[in-house]
Amino acid sequence: MHGRVKVKTSAQKAAEKEAERARKLQEFQKIKKKLYEPSESKVPTFKQLLESTNEFLPPMADYLSQSSTLAYYMKDWPILWQLRLTALRRMATSKQEKSLETLEQELDLTFNCLVDSPKSYSTWAHRRNILKLIRQFDEEKGLEILKTEVGLTERMLMSRTEDQVENQGRNFHCWDHRRLILNALPQDALTEIQLTTKLIQTSFSNFSAWHYRSKLLNLEEEGVVENEMDLVLNAVFTDPSDASSWIYHRHLISNAPDSSTLTNILKSHEESLNELLELEKEEDNNNLENMPLAWVIQDGLAGYLNSLPIPRSFADVANLSAKDVLHLTLFFGTTGAGAWYLAEKLTTPHRQNTTVKLGSDKVVDTFKTENIDGKAVYCRCWKSAKFPYCDGAHNKYNKETGDNLGPLIIAKE
Amino acid sequence: MKSLEVDKHVNFLVKAATTRGFEWEMTEYLRMSGIYWSLTALDLLGQLDKLPREEMIAYVFSCLHENGGFSPAPNHYPTIIYTLSAIQVLVILKALDQLGEKKEKVIEFVKSLQNTDGSFIGSPDDDEEETDTRFSFCAVATLKLLNSLNAIDLDKTVQHIKACQNFDGAFGVRVGSESHAGQVFCCVGTLALLEKLDIVDQELLGWWLADRQLPCGGLNGRPMKKEDVCYSWWALSSLVMIKKSAWIDHKKLAEFILSAADEEMGGIADRPGDIPDPFHTLFGIAGLSLLQYNNNLELDISSSKENVKLKPIDPVLCLPSYLLHEK
Numbered sequence: 205m206h207g208r209v210k211v212k213t214s215a216q217k218a219a220e221k222e223a224e225r226a227r228k229l230q231e232f233q234k235i236k237k238k239l240y241e242p243s244e245s246k247v248p249t250f251k252q253l254l255e256s257t258n259e260f261l262p263p264m265a266d267y268l269s270q271s272s273t274l275a276y277y278m279k280d281w282p283i284l285w286q287l288r289l290t291a292l293r294r295m296a297t298s299k300q301e302k303s304l305e306t307l308e309q310e311l312d313l314t315f316n317c318l319v320d321s322p323k324s325y326s327t328w329a330h331r332r333n334i335l336k337l338i339r340q341f342d343e344e345k346g347l348e349i350l351k352t353e354v355g356l357t358e359r360m361l362m363s364r365t366e367d368q369v370e371n372q373g374r375n376f377h378c379w380d381h382r383r384l385i386l387n388a389l390p391q392d393a394l395t396e397i398q399l400t401t402k403l404i405q406t407s408f409s410n411f412s413a414w415h416y417r418s419k420l421l422n423l424e425e426e427g428v429v430e431n432e433m434d435l436v437l438n439a440v441f442t443d444p445s446d447a448s449s450w451i452y453h454r455h456l457i458s459n460a461p462d463s464s465t466l467t468n469i470l471k472s473h474e475e476s477l478n479e480l481l482e483l484e485k486e487e488d489n490n491n492l493e494n495m496p497l498a499w500v501i502q503d504g505l506a507g508y509l510n511s512l513p514i515p516r517s518f519a520d521v522a523n524l525s526a527k528d529v530l531h532l533t534l535f536f537g538t539t540g541a542g543a544w545y546l547a548e549k550l551t552t553p554h555r556q557n558t559t560v561k562l563g564s565d566k567v568v569d570t571f572k573t574e575n576i577d578g579k580a581v582y583c584r585c586w587k588s589a590k591f592p593y594c595d596g597a598h599n600k601y602n603k604e605t606g607d608n609l610g611p612l613i614i615a616k617e
Numbered sequence: 618m619k620s621l622e623v624d625k626h627v628n629f630l631v632k633a634a635t636t637r638g639f640e641w642e643m644t645e646y647l648r649m650s651g652i653y654w655s656l657t658a659l660d661l662l663g664q665l666d667k668l669p670r671e672e673m674i675a676y677v678f679s680c681l682h683e684n685g686g687f688s689p690a691p692n693h694y695p696t697i698i699y700t701l702s703a704i705q706v707l708v709i710l711k712a713l714d715q716l717g718e719k720k721e722k723v724i725e726f727v728k729s730l731q732n733t734d735g736s737f738i739g740s741p742d743d744d745e746e747e748t749d750t751r752f753s754f755c756a757v758a759t760l761k762l763l764n765s766l767n768a769i770d771l772d773k774t775v776q777h778i779k780a781c782q783n784f785d786g787a788f789g790v791r792v793g794s795e796s797h798a799g800q801v802f803c804c805v806g807t808l809a810l811l812e813k814l815d816i817v818d819q820e821l822l823g824w825w826l827a828d829r830q831l832p833c834g835g836l837n838g839r840p841m842k843k844e845d846v847c848y849s850w851w852a853l854s855s856l857v858m859i860k861k862s863a864w865i866d867h868k869k870l871a872e873f874i875l876s877a878a879d880e881e882m883g884g885i886a887d888r889p890g891d892i893p894d895p896f897h898t899l900f901g902i903a904g905l906s907l908l909q910y911n912n913n914l915e916l917d918i919s920s921s922k923e924n925v926k927l928k929p930i931d932p933v934l935c936l937p938s939y940l941l942h943e944k
Contacts (some may be wrong), residue, residue, distance in 0.1 A: 206845065208892040210879070225639040232642060240692045251692070281646040282740075283693045329747055336744065374842070376795050383793050384746060411840040415795045418784035447828060447840040455784050558857075559942055562910050562929035604814070605860075 228277075235274050238267070240283060250287055260294040267291070268306070272313055279317045285330040292334070296341045303341060310334045311349075315356075322360070328377045332384060339388075350385055357382035358399060362406070373403050373410045393420050401435075408439035411448035418455060429460040433469045557586045576614055585609040618868065619875040620917035621905060623925050625883030626898060627664050630655050633884070633895050634668055649680060649689045649699040649706070651895060656709045658899040660937050661906055661928045665709070674712045677703050684729075684741060685722030696740045697730055701755040704762050708940055713762070720763055727756050728768045734780075735773025736791075749790050750781055754803035757810050758934055766811070775813045778804045786821030798829055798838040802851040809858045809933045823861030826852050834869030835877075835888065845887045846877045846897045849904030854932040857911050867914045874901045906930040 213221065237243050240251035248256065250267040268291055271284065278284040292310060296303050314331040321327065335353065339346025361373045361382075372378065386396075397420050403413040421428050433456055439449035460466055561567045569592040571580065583590075585607075587597035594611035602609060633640065634655045644651055652673060659665050680688045680703060686695025687703035700723065707713045716723065730737045730752065732745050737752035753774060760766045780792045781804060787796030788804035801822070808814050829836040829852045835844025836852045849870060856862040876889045877897070884893030885901035908914040910929040918925055929938040 205894045205896055206887050208886075210886070210890060210892045229639050229642055242692070277643075278646075282696070283646065286694055329743075332747070333744065374839070376790065376797065380790060380794050387746070409841045412795050415783060415785075419793055451785055451825070451828070451840060459784075558911060559938075562938055562942075563926065600812070 232277060235271070239271055239274070239287065250291075254287060254290050254294075258294065260291065260298045260300055264291045264295070275313055275317055276320065279321055279324050279327050282326045285326050285333075289330060289333050289337075292337060296337055304338070304345065307334055307338050307341065311338075318360075322372060322375055323377055325377070328381055332381065335385070347389075350388055353385050354382060354389070357385070361399075361403060373407060374412050376412065379412055379416065396420055404435065404439065408443055409446045409448045411451070414448055414452040418452070423456070423460050429456060429463070430465055430469060432456055433460075433466070437469075559589075560586060560591045573614065573616075576616060579613060579615045582612040582614070584612050618872050618917065619878070620919040621875065621902070621927070622878065622883065623662050623664075623918060623920035623922075625880075626878070626885070626902070627659065627662055627667060627883070629879070629883030629893060630658055630895060630898060631667050632882075645690045646693065647689050647699075649677070649687060649702040652676070653702040653705045653709075654895045654899040656706060657930075657936060658895065658902050660709055661899075661902050661930060663925055663928065670710050670712075673706065674710055674715065677706050677712075678715070681719065681723075683722075685719070685724070685726030686740070687723075694740060695726070697727065697737060697752045697755040697759070698739065700726065701759045704759050705934075705936060708762055708936060711940075724760065724763060724765045724768045727759050730756060731769050731774070733773075735770060735775070735777035748777075750778065750788060750800050750803045750807070751790075753778060754807045757807045761810050761934070771811055775808065775811060775816060778807055779816050782816075785825045786818045787825045796825065796839065798826070798836070798848050798852040798855070801826065801855050805855045805858050806933050814859065817859060819859040819861065823856065823859055823864055826856050826859075826861065827864035830865045830870065834866065834871075834873035836865070836870065843888070844873065846874055846885055846904070847887065847900040849874050850900035850907075850935070853904050853907055854935070857907055857932040862907070862912055867908050867912045871905060871908050871914055871916065874904055877901060902927070903930050903935060907932060 237245075238247075238249060240249050242249060242252065250264070250271065253261065253263060253267070268288060271288065275284060288310070292307060295306065300306075311331065311334055314327055314334065317324065317327045318331070335346070335350060338349055357378050360375065360378050363372050386392075396416065400413040400417045400420070403410045404417075417432075421432065423429055423432070432452075436449050436453045436456060439446065440453060443449075457466075557567065569582075581594040582592050583594045583597070585598040585601050587601050588595045589597065598609045598611065601607065634652070656665065656668065656673070659667055677687070679691045680693075680695075680699070682688060682695045684695065686697070687700045688695045689699045689702075704713070704723070707716065726741075729741060730739070732738065732748065735753075736748035736750075737756050738745060738747050739749065739752050756769065757766065757774065760768055777792075778788070781788045781790075781794065781800070783789060783796045785796050787798075787801045789795050789797055789800050794800070805814070805817060805822075808816055828840065829838070829848060831837060831844050833844055835846070836848035837844050838848050838851065853862065853865070853870070856864065873889075874885065877887065877891070877893075878885045878901070879893040882893065884895070885898045886893040887897050905914075905916060906927050906929060909916050909927055911932070916927065918927060930936070931938045931941050934941060
């Protein structure tokens with residue numbers, strides 16, 4: 205559903221495509237009937253066979269091999285993998301001949317499917333199930349395969365798929381897979397940090413690698429902040445328009461323990477930033493929307509060094525001038541149009557009513573005082589579930605926002 | 618700004634839902650969600666009656682299993698994802714009462730999927746480490762619609778979501794996973810339903826979400842990724858939930874969504890020039906609805922019928938608001 209480009213075709217090509225689809229469809233429907241779709245035929249479906257017994261019957265091996273080609277069509281179909289897993293588990297439990305070989309073939313199958321569709325949730329999960337099954341069947345072999353698996357994830361993260369421009373280094377399925385596998389192996393944070401360093405040095409915009417680093421490193425530890433600052437400043441100098449390194453940069457500045465070291469690092473980079481700034485200014489035409497981040501870094505950086513408070517949150521921002529806000533937002537690495545409008549929109553009034561009669565152009569309630577019996581309490585915060593009457597929702601709202609809204613009470617003497 | 622061509626989109630949605638060809642066959646594994654996307658989009662456009670209600674209800678019940686879970690299609694296995702979609706479909710079609718006693722079974726099914734650490738697996742018999750914050754949202758949203766939130770351990774649910782929070786204020790699939798706007802929607806949505814949004818660093822997350830907007834106006838799902846119309850929902854509704862939707866450019870986003878509409882066959886694609894599908898059609902229209910009702914964006918709605926309006930959508934449950942707020 206994602207990334208399918210609409211290509212104009214001639215009538216003939218369109219007809220050819222239709223014919224091809226019709227062929228595929230027929231083939232697919234035939235195999236579906238074998239797998240799980242009940243029909244009048246006396247031959248049980250694979251699913252029916254699995255549900256009829258707890259043993260691993262001969263036809264199951266046939267079904268497994270027949271349905272392996274289907275995997276390419278159906279790799280996003282959990283039912284395909286679930287049926288295969290059930291059969292394979294049964295095979296392993298009853299210690300069938302060639303169980304291990306069959307399981308390893310299943311690994312090959314999922315590998316080929318993943319090369320084709322590296323983001324298929326159910327394929328990744330199935331692969332993990334097979335890895336577990338192998339380990340249950342043969343612990344030693346299983347662990348050995350897990351170690352190889354870790355290496356495979358690194359290969360994938362470092363690769364580019366053939367027909368895609370996309371860098372597999374951002375494939376979160378692969379990253380999560382690696383982390384899950386590692387749960388079963390001895391912890392080795394150093395290798396993981398080195399992997400992220402390798403990936404970042406290949407491509408600074410690898411946010412997945414920066415993210416993992418944020419989990420692996422403790423900013424309180426000696427030397428860590430300096431090292432990270434070095435790495436991230438290297439990244440921002442190389443490509444000031446990359447969003448990933450700026451987000452990590454902001455994280456460091458916000459969470460690093462206060463130190464003269466941090467200030468010194470930033471001071472020493474100020475000069476380089478000025479040079480970069482001059483270069484960027486020459487290239488660009490003062491177009492704010494395309495403003496390279498380095499351009500405004502200088503202002504923000506200078507501000508930081510002059511003890512302008514770096515707001516931890518926008519709540520603090522209310523105390524700064526609009527210019528300062530703009531500079532600080534850009535300093536912290538917000539990219540593109542969002543940054544400019546972010547500063548502007550901070551002062552745009554926000555809609556109040558998000559729950560009551562939203563289809564109405566104007567919500568008006570009218571009451572006559574003679575109809576009020578003693579006292580009536582009306583909502584003024586627009587959050588009441590019993591609108592127009594108060595139900596106390598203003599209490600929760602005030603707590604969330606620091607506001608001081610309350611109801612309107614009309615009381616007769 | 619282009620106008621929202623209601624008639625074209627309605628035709629596209631109806632065609633996609635009723636044509637029994639290649640696309641229909643190939644999407645069997647997600648059909649229950651496909652029905653939910655189509656119905657919600659049609660309802661937002663005011664034309665729910667274009668699809669056969671009784672047939673849809675019958676389909677939903679044909680996918681209800683003994684254990685209380687719903688599968689995407691008959692003969693497939695039930696999961697939490699299609700259970701939520703099924704309940705959402707019944708809500709839209711005002712047929713939730715037809716569940717009757719089976720409602721308890723559905724609640725049991727959802728409950729059975731929660732791990733001791735508060736996370737959720739997707740189907741019974743899944744390994745306990747196969748969790749996903751999408752499943753947390755599906756579980757909590759299902760129970761919310763069935764008025765039975767207390768069936769699960771809510772504190773642990775929240776604890777697990779908190780554990781999935783990252784340095785950037787956003788959330789990922791599991792503990793340790795990279796932040797992703799889709800997962801952010803699921804986590805923030807779960808917290809919103811459980812009234813625990815105080816867990817979120819709303820300024821930090823708001824920033825990360827606002828950062829999703831690219832110069833073309835569209836939103837992406839993670840830093841340095843391509844824009845995609847569906848993030849007009851995942852990222853935008855998250856911003857609405859934490860009350861930071863002012864932090865993006867609404868007009869540019871709307872223009873981007875409308876430019877991804879297919880002029881010929883109707884429907885909306887993931888980005889301009891690509892093939893449309895019901896999924897992106899729903900989330901594009903849902904995004905436009907949020908922009909209209911939550912951010913006062915003026916939309917031009919064009920239709921051959923008179924007085925066609927876009928309906929407001931609930932940012933948490935992704936259902937037309939009228940179904941949830943009026944009794």
